[in-house]
Amino acid sequence: MIHQFETIIVGSGGSGLYAALEASQRSQTAVLSKLFPVRSHTGAAQGGISAALGNVEEDKPEWHAFDTVKGGDYLVDQQAAKILAEEAVQAVYDLENRGLPFNRTPEGRIDQRRFGGHTRNFGEAPVRRACYAADRTGHMILQTLYQQCIKNNVSFYDEFQVLDLILEENRCKGVVAVELATGELHVFAAKAVLFATGGFGRIFKITSNAHANTGDGPAICARRGIPLEDMEFFQFHPTGIKGLGILISEAVRGEGGILRNRDGNRFMEHYSPTLLDLAPRDIVARSILTEIRAGQGIRGDRKIDDYVHLDATHLGKEVLGAKLPDITSFCQTYLGIDPADSPIPVLPTAHYAMGGIPTDTDGRVIKDDKGTIVEGLYAAGECACVSVHGANRLGTNSLLDLVVFGRRAGRHIGEYVKEVEVPSISEEVADTAGRWIKQLTDGQSGPHGGHIMEEMQTAMMENVGIYRNEKDMQAAVDQIQSLLERYQQVRVQDSGRAFNTDLLEVIELRNLLDLSLLTAAAALNRQESRGAHSREDFPDRDDDNWLKHSLAHLNGDTVRIEYKMVDTSVWEPKPRTY
Amino acid sequence: MKIILKIKRFNPESDENSYFQEFTVEADPNDRLLDALMHVKRFQDGTLGFRKSCAHGVCGSDAMRINGKDGLACKTLIKDLTSRDGDTIAIEPLRHFPVQRDLIVDQSEFFKKFRAVKPYLINDDMPKEKERIQSQEERMVFDDTTNCILCASCYSACPIPENHSAFLGPAAIAQAYRFLADTRDQGFEERLPSLDQPDGIWPCQNHFKCTQSCPRSILLTKRINQTKKMIETYRQERNEKINNGES
Numbered sequence: 001m002i003h004q005f006e007t008i009i010v011g012s013g014g015s016g017l018y019a020a021l022e023a024s025q026r027s028q029t030a031v032l033s034k035l036f037p038v039r040s041h042t043g044a045a046q047g048g049i050s051a052a053l054g055n056v057e058e059d060k061p062e063w064h065a066f067d068t069v070k071g072g073d074y075l076v077d078q079q080a081a082k083i084l085a086e087e088a089v090q091a092v093y094d095l096e097n098r099g100l101p102f103n104r105t106p107e108g109r110i111d112q113r114r115f116g117g118h119t120r121n122f123g124e125a126p127v128r129r130a131c132y133a134a135d136r137t138g139h140m141i142l143q144t145l146y147q148q149c150i151k152n153n154v155s156f157y158d159e160f161q162v163l164d165l166i167l168e169e170n171r172c173k174g175v176v177a178v179e180l181a182t183g184e185l186h187v188f189a190a191k192a193v194l195f196a197t198g199g200f201g202r203i204f205k206i207t208s209n210a211h212a213n214t215g216d217g218p219a220i221c222a223r224r225g226i227p228l229e230d231m232e233f234f235q236f237h238p239t240g241i242k243g244l245g246i247l248i249s250e251a252v253r254g255e256g257g258i259l260r261n262r263d264g265n266r267f268m269e270h271y272s273p274t275l276l277d278l279a280p281r282d283i284v285a286r287s288i289l290t291e292i293r294a295g296q297g298i299r300g301d302r303k304i305d306d307y308v309h310l311d312a313t314h315l316g317k318e319v320l321g322a323k324l325p326d327i328t329s330f331c332q333t334y335l336g337i338d339p340a341d342s343p344i345p346v347l348p349t350a351h352y353a354m355g356g357i358p359t360d361t362d363g364r365v366i367k368d369d370k371g372t373i374v375e376g377l378y379a380a381g382e383c384a385c386v387s388v389h390g391a392n393r394l395g396t397n398s399l400l401d402l403v404v405f406g407r408r409a410g411r412h413i414g415e416y417v418k419e420v421e422v423p424s425i426s427e428e429v430a431d432t433a434g435r436w437i438k439q440l441t442d443g444q445s446g447p448h449g450g451h452i453m454e455e456m457q458t459a460m461m462e463n464v465g466i467y468r469n470e471k472d473m474q475a476a477v478d479q480i481q482s483l484l485e486r487y488q489q490v491r492v493q494d495s496g497r498a499f500n501t502d503l504l505e506v507i508e509l510r511n512l513l514d515l516s517l518l519t520a521a522a523a524l525n526r527q528e529s530r531g532a533h534s535r536e537d538f539p540d541r542d543d544d545n546w547l548k549h550s551l552a553h554l555n556g557d558t559v560r561i562e563y564k565m566v567d568t569s570v571w572e573p574k575p576r577t578y
Numbered sequence: 579m580k581i582i583l584k585i586k587r588f589n590p591e592s593d594e595n596s597y598f599q600e601f602t603v604e605a606d607p608n609d610r611l612l613d614a615l616m617h618v619k620r621f622q623d624g625t626l627g628f629r630k631s632c633a634h635g636v637c638g639s640d641a642m643r644i645n646g647k648d649g650l651a652c653k654t655l656i657k658d659l660t661s662r663d664g665d666t667i668a669i670e671p672l673r674h675f676p677v678q679r680d681l682i683v684d685q686s687e688f689f690k691k692f693r694a695v696k697p698y699l700i701n702d703d704m705p706k707e708k709e710r711i712q713s714q715e716e717r718m719v720f721d722d723t724t725n726c727i728l729c730a731s732c733y734s735a736c737p738i739p740e741n742h743s744a745f746l747g748p749a750a751i752a753q754a755y756r757f758l759a760d761t762r763d764q765g766f767e768e769r770l771p772s773l774d775q776p777d778g779i780w781p782c783q784n785h786f787k788c789t790q791s792c793p794r795s796i797l798l799t800k801r802i803n804q805t806k807k808m809i810e811t812y813r814q815e816r817n818e819k820i821n822n823g824e825s
Contacts, residue, residue, distance in 0.1 A: 036685070038728050039629075039637040053708075093708045099699030099762065101717055101724050108711035133724070139636060140724060147698035181678065210631040211616075246634045329795075330634065333653055334608075450620030493624030496591050499679035502624035 001186050002425075005030045006417040008175055008190040010162050010217060012037035014138070014399065015381030015406030016196030017145035017154075019363075022407055023194075024154045026414025032160040032177055032188065034212065034504070037146050041198050041210045042402060045138025046326065047251035048130030049095075049403070050118060050396040051088035055109045056128045061085040063120060064129060066571060068397060071117040071280045072354075072390020073531035073541065074573035075230065075549065075566055080361050082570065084388045084397070084404055091403045092131050100144040102133050103323070113323075114254040117280035117394040123578070126278050130396045135249050135326045138399055160186065161504050162216060163433040165193065165224050165377070166425060170367075172377035173423035176433040180504065183497030185434060189425050191417040194378040194409055195221070195357060202508075203516045204350035204465075205457035208240055208247035217383040219511035221357050222518060226367050226374065227551035227562065229385040230355035231515075232523035233532050235393055236466050238284040240349025241334055242307040248327055248346055250395040252339075253277040255323055257312040259288065260343065261296040267308075275578040282392040282532045283578065285348040289466050298345065304462075309343035316340065348466060354393055354532065355522070356385040358551065358564070363409025369551065369564040376420065380409040387549065390566075391531020440506055446491035449509045452483050456509075456516055459483075464520050469536045473524040480517045484557045487513060514554060521559035522552045543573055581605050581656060582666040583614060585626065588677050596677070600666075607657035611667065612640055615651060627680035635793055638729030642681050643670040648731040648791040672734035674743070688730050691746050694772045695754035700765025710762040723756035723801055725794040732788035732798055744777035748788035748798045751779055755801040758808060766812070774809050776823030782806075 007023045009016050012033035023029045033040070052059040064085035069076045096102055096110060103111040112128040120127040133140040149156075159180035166173040166189070174189040200215025201207035218228055238259070239248040253259070259277050261267045271287040272279035279287075288308050291297060297306030312320065317340045320328050324339075331339045357379035358366045365377040381402045388401055456479075463476035487510060494502035528542035529535050549564040581603055588596035601622055603614045612633055619626045628651070629639040635653035644654055645668050659667045675683035701710070732748040739745050754773055757763045773779045779802065788798040813820050 035631055035637075035639070036689075036728075039631050039639050041632065041637070043727070044632050044634070044636050093705075096709045097705050099757075099760070101720070101760070102709075104712055104714040104717055106714070108713045109709055111714075134721075136636070136725070139727070143724070150693050151696075151698040210637065211633060212631045244634075326636070333635065333655070334610075448620070448624055453620065496589055496625070496679075498589075498591055499627050499682050501627050501629075501679075501682075502619070505619075505624075 001184065003186060003188045004422065005188060005190045006192065007413050008032060008188050008193045009196060010175060010193065011040070011196035011198060011381070012156070013040035013042035013196060013198050013381060014141050014145060014402030016194070017149055018403055018406030019194050019196060019380055019410030019413070020154050021145065021148055021152060022410025023413045024152060027417045030155045030157055030188070032157045032162055032175070034159060034161045036158050037149070037156060038142060040142060041213055043139045043142040044210065044247065045399050046135045046247060046249035047254065048113065048115060048132035048137050048396045049092060049141065049399040050115065050129045051092040051131055051400070052085065052129060053089060053092065053110060053112060053131065055105055056112050059120065059127055059129055061089065063122060063127070064088065064118070066122050067118050068388060068394055069390070069571055070123070070576055071394040072392055073576055074547065074568065075387065075390030075530060077387050077567040078570040079567055080386045080388050083361050084400060087404045088400050091400070091407065095141060095144055095403065098144055098148055100133065100140050102131055113251065114278055115395045116250050116253070116278045116284065117275070119275070126275060130254065132251065135251055135324045141399055141403070161507060162220065163436065163507065165220050166429045167224050167374070171375040171423065173425050176430045178437065180499055183500055185430050185437070187425065187430050189423060191420050191422060192376045192378060192413045194363065194380060194413060195383055196379070196381045196406065197383045199353045199382040200512065200515045201350045203456065203460050203512050203519060205461040206240065206245040207350040208237055208245055209350065214508035214511050215383065215515045216508070216511050217379060218356050219514045222514055222554040226357065226365060227553045228355060228518055229358040229549050229551055229564070230387060231518045231552050232526050232550065233354035233391045234350060234519060235281055235352040235354060235532050236285045236348040237351035238281055238288055238348050239310050239346040241330065242345040242347045243305070244334055245349035246330055246334060247349065247351070248310060248330070248344055249324070252310060252312050252324060252327060255319060256315055257310055259284070260309045260311050261291045262298050262300050263296070267291050267296065272578045279578045280392055280394060285466055286534055288348055305347070307345045307347045310346045311343040312339045313341060313343060352393055352398060353382055354385070354389040354391065356383045359384045359386055361386060361408065362412040363405055364412065369562055376416070378409045378413060380405045391533060437503070440490070440492045440503060441495065442491070443495065444491055446489040447486065448493060449490050449506045452486055452490065453509055456480060456483055456513060460516050460520065464523050467534050467536055468523055470524065473520055476520040477517065477524060480513060480520055481557045484513050484517065517557065518552045518554055518559055522550050522561060525561050526550060547573060579605060579607060579660070579663045581614065581660050582664065583618060584666050584668045585680070586670040587680050589679055605656045607655070609656045610652050611644060611654045611656060611659065612652040614656060627682045629682055636727060638727035641672055641729040641731045641734070643672060643734065648672060648735040650729060650731070650793045653793050672730055674734055674739040685730055688733055688747070688749070691750040692728065692753060694746070695750050696765060696769050697753045697757065699757060699760070699763055700768055701762055712761050716761045720756050720759040722796045723752045725796055726752060727794060729793065731791045731793060735787040735791035737785055737787060738781050738783065742781050745781040746772070746778050748802060751805055752796055752798050752801045755805045758805060770809070773805065774821050776821065779806055779809065780820070780822035
């Protein structure tokens with residue numbers, strides 16, 4: 001079946017919905033989503049969204065932009081960071097005006113709290129910048145945006161899995177998708193397509209990410225010849241529930257929670273004397289691992305699954321109940337403890353992809369180091385790389401990224417589609433996707449994908465995790481390549497057409513394998529330590545050789561790397577201490 | 579430990595009737611029920627159909643009936659359902675919805691009812707300041723209802739739709755309350771037609787099943803009763819009758 005729209009948005013999390021709200025006012029728009037919109041992973045974001053409102057103490061967008069650049073270990077494009085910080089203020093007020101129930105100050109204004117790496121006056125001390133709605137800020141943003149989409153009659157195609165991008169002569173002409181309910185292939189022809197498909201934390205074994213976070217947009221772009229930017233930078237959030245990886249918000253530390261080792265010591269005093277537990281995430285995650293490796297984990301056995309304690313007992317039931325109720329509930333459900341009485345056992349968990357589809361600050365996809373735009377193709381949110389997060393994202397800046405750049409992309413699309421003709425598409429555009437589905441469902445017997453998934457996640461977790469070295473990463477690249485070969489034999493067990501979730505999982509597995517390969521290869525390539533990329537064999541940052549973005553091209557089962565300049569037009573890179 | 583999942587299966591393409599199928603799974607007592615279902619799907623039977631996403635109780639995808647109670651498979655632990663090796667867990671799709679495949683149900687009516695209450699802030703005034711000012715106390719009045727993840731556990735737990743399928747249901751009413759009780763909202767009269775009608779709020783008989791089932795601890799029955807009160811007060815002030823279908 002062929003559909004014709006002006007604008008197609010793929011994904012219905014924060015950036016997709018915000019873009020849809022803007023684009024649908026200016027063009028005929030449809031949102032394709034593999035989940036019901038309210039199930040998107042934006043809803044799992046907890047702690048807050050930063051904006052220099054200055055509601056509780058002095059703050060400035062300039063300080064916010066600087067913190068973002070320094071937090072990203074100077075791999076952030078600085079003009080983009082300024083846009084992020086400056087537009088944050090109005091973006092947060094817009095959300096409030098549209099009904100988002102932020103926590104309030106005694107004066108009835110939006111309340112703000114501390115978060116890692118956010119400081120006053122260029123690093124002096126933590127500042128209260130994170131606007132929050134209890135510890136379910138992402139849920140509230142997702143709900144508010146979906147509510148507004150209902151109000152504005154945005155069209156949704158729920159439970160449509162996008163398989164391919166129609167790209168001819170550097171112009172995007174639409175997407176090909178499979179409908180879960182029927183198994184039917186659909187072609188969505190469009191003047192503009194925005195990918196807002198979210199992250200891909202499921203390449204790792206222990207992750208805070210949803211099962212649905214399989215990087216569909218970036219993987220499709222990579223297979224269609226668009227390089228992915230800075231894929232080596234993957235954030236491990238310091239505090240996931242031990243074993244499960246379920247996120248325990250940084251807001252716990254923002255409200256005063258303390259990380260402690262087996263002796264009960266506040267070990268962050270050694271690693272970050274100024275910001276302590278509110279140092280950026282890459283630093284805190286490494287500090288936890290260093291403690292564990294030194295036998296200072298709670299068990300003290302130096303094993304990879306040893307853990308530390310996040311102590312929130314001194315905050316009291318009242319603060320926990322009012323400001324961190326979901327965290328309290330997670331601890332009760334999954335650990336059987338009350339954080340008011342017992343410390344929370346935590347371990348870093350794979351959390352956020354700083355890298356992704358390269359874009360400019362209007363969401364337009366860029367395919368090379370010269371800034372060449374792919375006509376009609378946009379990306380926003382976690383799947384994109386603007387880059388405002390550089391080598392390490394600050395907490396609360398992801399929700400902000402969604403809102404600011406989702407909105408900008410939606411607006412730009414609205415103008416762009418007025419200027420271009422409806423693309424002509426041939427009947428063959430669905431052939432590639434059709435062949436893929438046919439191969440997976442041809443009835444031959446083959447291995448199921450479950451084992452390949454497990455081996456991939458373990459390989460990435462063990463070899464491309466927080467601390468990295470050449471030998472381990474080479475092993476990961478080799479293993480992913482062999483898993484890609486085995487994938488060719490995988491067949492779907494479910495021969496039905498309606499609600500064939502088996503087919504969708506096998507499709508997602510391919511996306512994860514491609515992104516694992518790109519991540520491992522890009523990490524192996526970068527011979528320095530910067531932000532979340534910490535190499536034991538190259539422990540220092542090397543601005544002379546590596547102050548540059550990587551662009552990883554996927555060619556079958558190999559990866560070729562090119563580079564792109566970093567915008568350092570505002571602040572000179574300096575050593576990063578906190 | 580070994581547990582047995584007794585899962586209700588149905589594929590409309592090939593089955594005339596639903597049936598139960600048993601799977602034996604090795605599980606840790608601290609595993610989520612969703613982990614056990616994933617194990618079946620990935621390593622035993624890829625054809626098993628169920629929805630899932632966040633795996634920690636915030637996205638609402640995996641609501642189902644678990645040993646006769648409605649809830650989320652990712653927020654239910656194996657140890658809460660079993661005590662010894664060989665114990666069985668019965669898993670069925672949510673009630674009151676057409677089954678599309680195994681544990682996957684068609685929730686389009688549920689979302690239609692949600693949309694009917696105009697679940698968005700209604701206020702066309704320009705904010706007087708940057709924010710629409712609201713005290714923390716005012717915000718807390720509707721706080722629990724903002725927890726809703728639209729998982730539909732409450733709708734399945736409610737006994738009313740069985741004989742009254744047009745009933746709005748607990749989630750939609752609670753989402754109406756979420757805005758009616760928000761000092762920034764001005765949409766009471768716009769929402770009234772969907773609530774004050776025989777299929778609207780009035781069929782609720784305070785069975786409390788919704789409240790008991792809610793994985794997000796929303797005081798659904800209380801919020802429904804508060805909404806009833808608001809409507810009754812509004813009608814009394816105007817010497818009008820509520821429209822509950824009774825003359």
